[in-house]
Amino acid sequence: MDQNLIADLSTMRKIEHATLSERVYHDLCELIQAGQVRPGQKLTLKGLSDALGTSPMPVREAVRQLAAEGALEILPNRAMRVPLMTKGKFRELLKIRLALEGLAVEHAAVHIDADGLAEVARLHEQLCVEMKRKKPNVDVIIRLNKELHFAAYQGSGMPTLVDLIAGLWLQVGPVINLDLRAGSRRLAEAPALIHHAILLEGLRQASPEQAREGLRGDLLSAAEMILAGDGLPD
Known part of the structure; x- marks a missing residue:
């Protein structure tokens, strides 16, 4: 019984985490698509986390996904920026x-x-x-x-x-x-x-x-x- 309870709670946490990550990803998409950031603008995990009112972890996951889609660039110093547009x-x-x-x-x-x-x-x-x-x-x-x-x-x-x-x-x-x-x-x-x-x-x-x-x-x-x-x- 205890093992089943642990498994159930583990599943619940994963669902909640996935939902939070999806919300953060959606919020960042809206931020970018709405032109609230400009091409070349540098961003930080802390700044985005503070703005969204969440911890850095789901923001980090969302940033990775957005970088893979070409919407953000990851910089060597752990910062990121909106790609430049010519x-x-x-x-x-x-x-x-x-x-x-x-x-x-x-x-x-x-x-x-x-x-x-x-x-x-x-x-x-x-x-x-x-x-x-x-x-x-x-x-x-x-x-x-x-x-x-x-x-x-x-x-x-x-x-x-x-x-x-x-x-x-x-x-x-x-x-x-x-x-x-x-x-x-x-x-x-x-x-x-x-x-x-x-x-x-x-x-x-x-x-x-x-x-x-x-x-x-x-x-x-x-x-x-x-x-x-x-x-x-x-």
Whole structure:
């Protein structure tokens, strides 16, 4: 009986530990994708642990996973940093995103269900309201934009593809969202609203071509503004 009890408690601890590690990993992903860290910024285990209110162990595990995914770099002195981004690398990632995210919305146009379509429409409406405010909340815009994109991608019914796209967002998030936080004209001109509307209509009409057109316009318009600035080295 005692041995069974010990085994049960051991299992419970493993489940709790795994859950904590997953939460920390998720929180760090959100931090990176939301542009709350910048390319080249150095981080420490202690700093991240304090910010997340947890011990260094689950943070260390999450950092290792993020390093394997190319979202963080481990430095020799036990520190880590967000990888640097050049214009050349940004353009490379853009080409990959156009291919993978375009594929996802094409499939979503055919396979998304009524609930998924309603969710994309709801997020688009909320994003329109927020971006048209006199003083839009950038944090809310970043969250809604990400949720809209991934609601569309998840409509593809291809979870492996969605995971690959999430990995790409870990690499570009510090660039595209810091641009918004810096007061980019993307806020004032709001080209995303036009392209999201085209994407949404493509999903409604079950048109893979129109869905991809909206997605492509969104990514290219944002990239044009980012590359025109001085935030990325050659």
